[in-house]
Amino acid sequence: MRGVVMYAPGDVRVEEREDARIIEQTDAVIRVTAACICGSDLWPYRGVEALNGPTPMGHEYIGIVEQVGAEVRDIKVGDYVVGSFVASDNTCEICQAGYQSRCIHNVMMGSVGTQAQLARIPLADGTLVATPGTPDADLVPSLLAASDVLGTGWFAAVAAEAGPGRTIAVVGDGAVGLSAVLAAKQLGAERIIVFSRHPERQALAREFGATDIIEQRGDAGAAKVKELTGGYGAHGVVEAVGTEESMWQAINSARPGGYVGYVGVTHGVQLDGLNLFFTGVHLHGGPAPVRRFLPELIQLIWDRAIDPGKVFDLTLPLEEAAEGYKAMDERRATKVLLTL
Amino acid sequence: MRGVVMYAPGDVRVEEREDARIIEQTDAVIRVTAACICGSDLWPYRGVEALNGPTPMGHEYIGIVEQVGAEVRDIKVGDYVVGSFVASDNTCEICQAGYQSRCIHNVMMGSVGTQAQLARIPLADGTLVATPGTPDADLVPSLLAASDVLGTGWFAAVAAEAGPGRTIAVVGDGAVGLSAVLAAKQLGAERIIVFSRHPERQALAREFGATDIIEQRGDAGAAKVKELTGGYGAHGVVEAVGTEESMWQAINSARPGGYVGYVGVTHGVQLDGLNLFFTGVHLHGGPAPVRRFLPELIQLIWDRAIDPGKVFDLTLPLEEAAEGYKAMDERRATKVLLTL
Known part of the structure; x- marks a missing residue:
């Protein structure tokens, strides 16, 4: 699959990565339909945060479920899903109190790298929320925003x-x-x-x-x-x-x-x-418990009560991700949407 | 009047101070019936906080109202009162939201020095809460505790x-x-x-x-x-x-x-x-808005539902305040009550 990798400050490349696949039986693999670049991605891009060698990038995503592990009960292949930038079981006491981003089993999605064609989503049942159906194209940016910036x-x-x-x-x-x-x-x-x-x-x-x-x-x-x-x-x-x-x-x-x-x-x-x-x-x-708000936010977007997708002021194909990073770094863009 | 003055770290004296008197017409003057030494009084005593010359000490107090300014409406001469360590108008938006310790007109009682026979209480109507009557002797420590440590x-x-x-x-x-x-x-x-x-x-x-x-x-x-x-x-x-x-x-x-x-x-x-x-x-x-809780705490004490006065493990006459500071500094006492 194609995916974004940061090699060094200012050095972002789109290259072949190994296809995402099920590792734990609670995982899902989704085909990403849109991803984006986060303000926090600029910290390593600007050299403020250290990189440990070439790093797959991205933690915001929406997409269609391609595969689920044997223990996934609620999420189905074909579901159109939105997830948070932190995977969570949504059952522990911390999740139940609404702090899914600090779930006792949390996985930071930055470790997955969702600026890619496919993404492995750990703890799929706890992490992903299915939309009511396949969204109209104009809803895609807003649903993607729900995954991180709107939820945050x-x-x-x-x-x-x-x-x-x-x-x-x-x-x-x-x-x-x-x-x-x-x-x-x-x-x-x-x-x-x-x-x-x-x-x-x-x-x-x-x-x-x-x-x-x-x-x-x-x-x-x-x-x-x-x-x-x-x-x-x-x-x-x-x-x-x-x-x-x-x-x-x-x-x-x-x-x-x-x-x-x-x-x-x-x-x-x-x-x-x-x-x-x-x-x-x-x-x-702290890291926002976006999962807490996703069902409500998805509904507001679906009903066209809010249009948070307007924060995206630059849309680029995944292959041009490097230009997206540059535009955000130079403040030519507030938020970049990557299409796949 | 007699009152406690700190001259330098470790140097606490009881000496004649000018009698407290009405300065603003919203003031009251109370005859202090009990005062105490606060853990925060130990910061300057230990030299951790600087002193600006000889400093009257004390910000916790209960007592009997001796005099009120012309603009005091609710508090009467003869009332037995408990107040917080911060004087407050109890009418501004901050007070109304329950943050009287950060009242827009707040006066820190430490600037008054309540380890003394008399004390000027600014903004008397907003600051003082009258007890239902003259308390039995065994309730005095608990009412004093309400003034600061219990409220905090x-x-x-x-x-x-x-x-x-x-x-x-x-x-x-x-x-x-x-x-x-x-x-x-x-x-x-x-x-x-x-x-x-x-x-x-x-x-x-x-x-x-x-x-x-x-x-x-x-x-x-x-x-x-x-x-x-x-x-x-x-x-x-x-x-x-x-x-x-x-x-x-x-x-x-x-x-x-x-x-x-x-x-x-x-x-x-x-x-x-x-x-x-x-x-x-x-x-x-932050500085606790003790005033928010005083009516409830006074009632609980009056009903003997709680006995917070047990935190006092050393009682001394005002004249022996220096020994009280020493005992708290050396951790021989948790909390010292000064009788007057």
Whole structure:
């Protein structure tokens, strides 16, 4: 099968890889119909995260089930499926509490590499959710978004306690941040403040439900949120970047007792305990338990109630994945969809 | 009036201070009937926190109202009152959401110094809660505990989401940690695991509701919690120490998606963001909004449903405060009550 492999920072190739196959009897193999490039794929691309030799890439996917192991009960060959970027049994106490991304048997899909024609999905019954049927072509980007960025933004908005009467601020105008805006709107937030300096992203943020845009960053940005909220700060804040500056921008934008949902994969962040202590915020985040939200998100997409696929602003065939990485690295694209 | 003043690390004196008096018309002046020494008073005593010259000490208090400002409406002269260690208006949005310790007009009572015969209480109507009457002598320690350690432990247990069916671990066997055990029990926790190496504190922890005691610390301690909970970790953890080791002990004792309520005033803690990210815990803490819980706690004490005053294991007259500091510093006492 053809698949994306990263050899070194900036060196992404599409090449022949061994076909995905059933290893455990709880596995499925899917024919990937669409995959994408994640903001977190840029960390190794930029040399911020080390690579251990050539690495198959990708952890977001939708596709059609080609094969299932003997112990797979619910997922059938031919099902059109969406899965999360973490495989989970969906039966352990952690999964049952809604934290499937930290399932006691979790498998990070990054270790599989889903930017490929075929992908092995561990724990298929717990991981995959079948759509009601074969989706219309226009739904494919949105279903793919559900697999990671939408599910992640949704989790962040839930962690930020977005809801009626609430003011929610969003740090990060990438695909996850924009998805969090959409989620906050769906969850009923009254006011949604987005930090952004990019006209196109500002426009999509407004389309998704943003009511206010702030161009300042850091302490100045947080001060602006306080100014817009009677001196109190936002009820909840989504952090979707992962740097120390963005973390404090988020924390300091929240009011005391407010909620910060952080989903940017943190890099080089050391949180000063005493400063955090006196903010009095609720801090919750980590790898989003996308599986928790998939049934609801798939239905919203199927009903055309939401259109999260708009975060994709560049579509390329798998063979041109290298150009996709380059476009995201150079910020020419927010989010790249790879067709197969 | 007589009052406690700290001159330097290890140098605590009881001396004449200017009588407390009304400054703002929202103030009250109370005749303190009991005060105490807080674990956080030991930070400057041990030289960990700097002093700016001679400093009046104390932020916990109960007493009888002697005088009220012209704008005080609800609190009356003669009321027997309990207040929190943070004065609050109890009307701003932050207070109304239950975060009175971060009231937009908050005044830290440490700046007043309540280890004294008289104390000025700013924002009296928002800060003080009157008891149903003059308490019997045996209720005085418990009412005093409500002013800080019980309210703090209670908040931590609430932040740790203690409740029916839950396993709660408590890091810290000082007065706050022990109060959190009592709180977790009252809130219905099924299993309460306490980290402690002190036989007397272990005994009081069991009396307050602890079901398991762990003597290991750090990673070994956290591993023991996982072992006791089917490999998952506790549903919620209280952190009542404030060091980097204790923070990670607490975080790592919680299951993914679990709740960590931290109330130890953090000192020298730098939380690694990436490690925190992958734990997936909810982290919430800070200066406890004791005022939120005071009416309920006073009633529980008045009804003799709880006896949190047992955390005091040394009672001294105010004039012997220096010996009280010494006893707590040398761990001869868990918590010292000062009589007036």
